[in-house]
Amino acid sequence: MVGELVRKIGEIAMIDLSGLDSNVYLLGDTVIDTGTGFNFVRLYDALKQLKVNLNDIKLVINTHCHFDHTGGDGYFLKAKIAIHENDAKAVEDGDDELVNAGFFDGKAKPRKVDIRLKDGDEISGLRVIHTPGHTPGSICLLDEKKKILFSGDTIFADGVGRTDRPGGNEKDLEESINKIMELDFDVLMPGHGEPIIKNAKKELDAMLKG
Numbered sequence: 001m002v003g004e005l006v007r008k009i010g011e012i013a014m015i016d017l018s019g020l021d022s023n024v025y026l027l028g029d030t031v032i033d034t035g036t037g038f039n040f041v042r043l044y045d046a047l048k049q050l051k052v053n054l055n056d057i058k059l060v061i062n063t064h065c066h067f068d069h070t071g072g073d074g075y076f077l078k079a080k081i082a083i084h085e086n087d088a089k090a091v092e093d094g095d096d097e098l099v100n101a102g103f104f105d106g107k108a109k110p111r112k113v114d115i116r117l118k119d120g121d122e123i124s125g126l127r128v129i130h131t132p133g134h135t136p137g138s139i140c141l142l143d144e145k146k147k148i149l150f151s152g153d154t155i156f157a158d159g160v161g162r163t164d165r166p167g168g169n170e171k172d173l174e175e176s177i178n179k180i181m182e183l184d185f186d187v188l189m190p191g192h193g194e195p196i197i198k199n200a201k202k203e204l205d206a207m208l209k210g
């Protein structure tokens, strides 16, 4: 099912390209995750609605290397590409297995990574939280002032990330979930599915205990 193409949540635009694509978030001239790259027309329409030019985007931050989050990176020709150092090589090598391309009938394109992120870094006003488990270089991004957490595929409104793909590790994921639950946030912007607009930690806590 295809949802509403663009939703505004405060200053953040959430773009829903298709059920296969990751959520794409736009914050000023920064994009978090880019989908599979299969739905360029919808991406273009979304940016047009938001009165943003592809070339206005100066930074793409990938929450992890998977194809459904990085496949569209190449459309942003003027953007620097940032990803955690542990997932950077998979992107630079175009490693179909590690980026999980076959799962989407895709083919990874080797792509230069400009910024290798580490836990605790600050980028575009967001704190990098290394949360391995779904992939070795999975990150969450925390807006500490607005208490918004972009959680990639580590945690969703209705569950946690899978660990059965190459590079996945269940124990790491468990530790990462604990790390997330110690952060201070009210809003959850996950890599797929619905965001949680308020009381996100309370809702996640109930979900995890459920």
Ligand SMILES: [Zn+2]
Pocket: 064, 066, 134, 153
């Ligand atoms: Zn993933």
